[in-house]
Amino acid sequence: MDYDEKTKNRVKRIEGQLRGILRMMEENKDCKDVITQLSAARTAIDRTIGVIVSSNLISCVQDAEEKGENTEKFVKEAVELLVKSR
Numbered sequence: 001m002d003y004d005e006k007t008k009n010r011v012k013r014i015e016g017q018l019r020g021i022l023r024m025m026e027e028n029k030d031c032k033d034v035i036t037q038l039s040a041a042r043t044a045i046d047r048t049i050g051v052i053v054s055s056n057l058i059s060c061v062q063d064a065e066e067k068g069e070n071t072e073k074f075v076k077e078a079v080e081l082l083v084k085s086r
Contacts, residue, residue, distance in 0.1 A: 001056055010048045017041045049085045053078050 021037045057078040061071045 001052075001059065003052070004055075007048065007051055007055075010044065010051070014041055014044045014048065017044065046085070050082070053081050053085075 017037065018041055021034060021041065024034050024037065057074060060074040064071045064074060
């Protein structure tokens, strides 16, 4: 699968968030602030997973339809990936 620049940039922003969180911990920032930022990073990761799974699903379904194959298995796999990521 090819990952577009928008998706790669999402991951780079998450990387920056995580570095910021580590810096906060090294500076002994308040626990509530660290947890808030960790929660934001987790949400960003969850959204990125959703974007990747949905993009992949669209691509797989389109390819399967062109070949006359059943697309149900791709939908099931996508759902399983989303469930596993939680």
